[in-house]
Amino acid sequence: MFKKEIYINRRNYLLSNFSSGKILLLGNIENPINFEHNTYPFRQDSSFLYYVGIKSPRLAAILDIDSGETILFGDEMSIDDIVWMGQQQTLSEKSDLSGISKLLPFKELFNYLNKKPQDTIHYLPPYQSHNKLLLAKLTGLPVDLLQPSTTLIQAVVAQRSIKSEEEIIELEKAVDVAVDMHRLAIQMTKPGRYEYQISNAMQHFAQDQEMSFSYPPIVTKRGEILHNHMQFHQLHDGDILLNDSGVETSMGYASDLTRTFPVGKRFTSLQEEIYQIVLHAFKSAESLLTSGIHFKEIHLKACEALVDGLIQTGFMKGNAQDAVMNHAHALFFQCGLGHMLGLDVHDMEDLGEQYVGYTETEPKDTKTFGIKSLRLGKKLEPGNVLTVEPGIYIIPELTQLWEQQNLHRDFINYDFLKTHLDFGGIRIEDNYLIENNGYRRLGKYLEREIQEIYQLKDNPID
Structure with a gap:
């Protein structure tokens, strides 16, 4: 990862393009080849990498436009995970390296978005089937009626197009x-x-x-x-x-x-x-x-x-x-x-x-x-x-x-x-x-x- 200040500054710059609502950034999951635990090599979503920097699967981040706060949603390794893969850097430690102080379990993503259902949720076009279904559940819209935010797309493109x-x-x-x-x-x-x-x-x-x-x-x-x-x-x-x-x-x-x-x-x-x-x-x-x-x-x-x-x-x-x-x-x-x-x-x-x-x-x-x-x-x-x-x-x-x-x-x-x-x-x-x-x-x-x-x-x- 880059220095945490880089991710903080990137997120702040993105937030400066908006006046209200929430920006939802979805990470990718591990996709199965032929059964659940035999997966393709994991590759994190590039916009998630750009703004958060963490390469672990099944993560989401919300940039709260009103408060300026970033919340990371994800789960720490269970004892079963540790048995099979060994103890690794914790999600809390990774979150700190990204300059994110608030970490919540992934299931809390639904509750957090439902606290203010009137808020506009800005999200990018999903390309993984899992994230299409997740967004459908989060927004209450059918998959074919999902409405990615043009404002967010344009802001991300403008920012990521200029390389630092x-x-x-x-x-x-x-x-x-x-x-x-x-x-x-x-x-x-x-x-x-x-x-x-x-x-x-x-x-x-x-x-x-x-x-x-x-x-x-x-x-x-x-x-x-x-x-x-x-x-x-x-x-x-x-x-x-x-x-x-x-x-x-x-x-x-x-x-x-x-x-x-x-x-x-x-x-x-x-x-x-x-x-x-x-x-x-x-x-x-x-x-x-x-x-x-x-x-x-x-x-x-x-x-x-x-x-x-x-x-x-x-x-x-x-x-x-x-x-x-x-x-x-x-x-x-x-x-x-x-x-x-x-x-x-x-x-x-x-x-x-x-x-x-x-x-x-x-x-x-x-x-x-x-x-x-x-x-x-x-x-x-x-x-x-x-x-x-x-x-x-x-x-x-x-x-x-x-x-x-x-x-x-x-x-x-x-x-x-x-x-x-x-x-x-x-x-x-x-x-x-x-x-x-x-x-x-x-x-x-x-x-x-x-x-x-x-x-x-x-x-x-x-």
Whole structure:
């Protein structure tokens, strides 16, 4: 945990946005895999972590707006708990570390809220089934009629979007370990190995650094499948491997890096060409990062850079700006350029992309293919932390569908494209802090130039 003053100040700042009522923050529970006592690894709710910092399951906190008091609801370990798990730090001790002096049993949560039933209860959108049912019981509303507080969502997003110095330190720790993890993956990848062997080695490395994956890693030679979690393929000379993976610190802060590299010693000539196109788009987007610019504008500039390169290699034709304006580029780049990063790898996505990545006056486009997958579009501010991750993906099924629908023939060279449907996908991704005049790339540098990757490949690790 951070120093208790940090949590106290965070809660006080949140309270300053309200005039009356109560703010209810729910922690997560341990969810069963196949029976009650065999659970998935526990991960605390990120907003609860941000304001309270305690990682134990089955907790709730109320921030009383009228009194300014914070009450933690939870239960100390029973003797049965101690028999099975041993004596651990008490909840009272954890509460003190969070700067919370009032601790009540979890069952008292119902009585506390019923003392003043006329009070407005502000709560965030629940995503665990347990908390949906709990909120239904607490509010008397059916699950499908729960009404999370827009005011609370907006206040939390505004506060958590600006990373403090101590948060940046944690994020850079996560990036540094992920950089070494990615280097390991590049150096150990060779023909004959399997994707899962690369993934397993990275997990072992992260755990040796007292960290865990921040999301299920994407380690695949089928990089055209954007979130490909299948890792059973054997690797062969001529394949390229896409590795999208990051780690999470003990405090919950995430990194999210991607590199694409040859399985053998070198890319093929076409792989080199496409890689250079993606790298150029990546650098073009990186150079535009600064406070005051809309991330959607950076996304569109990166798309133009991708199209310029695809025109030069024969996959596309026409004018790059016109192609992007008509969304023809989305055949090759179906997703967004990046997203916010912090306590979640897609930071605060549980609160809603419209609130996190957009504004009321500039709402998210939820219909246009390609743009609808852009998680972040709003104007950047100092203290924002985000990813930049352009890519080119050749998806046979999507290509066939577009050709059948006769889409964008003025921009897409289908005859040439159909000779390279087995290409796969290439993505490059780093993590950035937005500053007043520019940006800072977080953590250690991870090789991204072709010759730098070749140098790593020339120094393999068995």
